[in-house]
Amino acid sequence: MKSHPASLLAEVRSFRQNHPDVRYVDLIALDIPGHFYGKRYPVEMLEKVAAGSPLKLPQNAVLLGVQGGLFKIGDYCFNDGDPDANRRLVPGTLKPVSWESQPLGQMLITSDGTEAPIEFEPREVLVKVLERLHHKGIHPVVAFELEFYLFDKKLEGGLPQFARDPLSDDADDQPNLHIERLSRFSEVLDDMAQTAKDQGIDITVITAEIGPGQFEINFGHLDDGLRAADWAALFCRSTRGVALKHGYRASFMAKPYLQYPGSGMHVHVSLYDGAGNNLLAAHQQQPLRHAVAGCLELLPHCMPIFSPNHNAFRRLGSTVNAATRASWGFEDRDACVRIPESDPRNLRIEHRLASADANPYLVLAAILVGLEHGLEAKREPIAPLNEDRTSGTDFPVEMLDAVRAMQHQPVLRDKLGAEFIDVYCENKRQDHLAFQQEIHAREYRWFL
Structure with a gap:
């Protein structure tokens, strides 16, 4: 499921060339209730991630409830130290955001295709079935x-x-x-x-x-x-x-x-x-x-x-x-x-x-x-x-x-x-x- 860093880097550089006014890109993934979570990255940092720098977010962000809170689920959330988990950029999803007041970009991220995919991440569940x-x-x-x-x-x-x-x-x-x-x-x-x-x-x-x-x-x-x-x-x-x-x-x-x-x-x-x-x-x-x-x-x-x-x-x-x-x-x-x-x-x-x-x-x-x-x-x-x-x-x-x-x-x-x-x-x-x-x-x- 991984994409070669060269192709991702080319995607990010092409986006920057076509949208020079975009300074930040929202890196987003869907949690269990179906809400997006993620981080807003400076576009120059995104280029580093595309080149191979690690991209990590808390593993338990996937477990958020409808209102955004965390529940004790087994050892997750409160007995696991709230560890980070690796994510990767999803190729082909870097696009401009036109509905915000300032120019932005957005790109999907996922744990599937990483060394340790999150078993309960919705996208990873579908990947395994497919x-x-x-x-x-x-x-x-x-x-x-x-x-x-x-x-x-x-x-x-x-x-x-x-x-x-x-x-x-x-x-x-x-x-x-x-x-x-x-x-x-x-x-x-x-x-x-x-x-x-x-x-x-x-x-x-x-x-x-x-x-x-x-x-x-x-x-x-x-x-x-x-x-x-x-x-x-x-x-x-x-x-x-x-x-x-x-x-x-x-x-x-x-x-x-x-x-x-x-x-x-x-x-x-x-x-x-x-x-x-x-x-x-x-x-x-x-x-x-x-x-x-x-x-x-x-x-x-x-x-x-x-x-x-x-x-x-x-x-x-x-x-x-x-x-x-x-x-x-x-x-x-x-x-x-x-x-x-x-x-x-x-x-x-x-x-x-x-x-x-x-x-x-x-x-x-x-x-x-x-x-x-x-x-x-x-x-x-x-x-x-x-x-x-x-x-x-x-x-x-x-x-x-x-x-x-x-x-x-x-x-x-x-x-x-x-x-x-x-x-x-x-x-x-x-x-x-x-x-x-x-x-x-x-x-x-x-x-x-």
């Missing part, structure tokens, strides 16, 4: 779709307010799928799309979704699953920044309004062999059925990944196209695993369960492990929703139950790594318990 699949001759092609809401920049009493319609200055409080919403918010949406393209992200379709101020962005299909997850992570960062620049607040929160649809992360995955043949389409699509069965079998045990916080569980089973059970179907948006209509060459699954604020590296890793397990076990799936609208298996709908279902699942411990599973489950458990340590005003209204 490497194992490649050794088996399985090559995924991946595309993410992300939904998000635009809100007014200012909160009112801590609550989000509808985005203001730029043409009328009224609140965009009407749920609809109208194409006119794309026109009314074109200035900010166009800037989001162009900024993403400047980051090297292939933006394709933009859709006005059902919720007021809700949109969806689709990305191009990639034969590099790691890069596809990088795109999803970087898009969330740039979109929030661009929205603030235009006077809005962009959020990938799973369920910001109880009465309107939540925001999901839909992931399209197809699998090919070394010759470019679609593995799912072989033998009258029997491998597709096996892959679906594997996804559905592991799905109830992956809920802390697909619904990573208290709010994300609110999205499940609410309003439209939000599954309540592990299910599948052909051209059926009520299913967790949808099979879009396509020719055999492009046959794929669309995994629709994850919330938009889930960690894209972990979501993709969990989906791929489900597919891998299904191809190995060769079991038949339950009936699709097209044949039986009641078909499906239950999954946990509360975090502590979900953590218990995940922690001791043998396939996940084997294929995602036992150390990662233990660390991740404890991180989610502690985050959930910390969230509960506040008395809401409703409790006083009901029980005082």
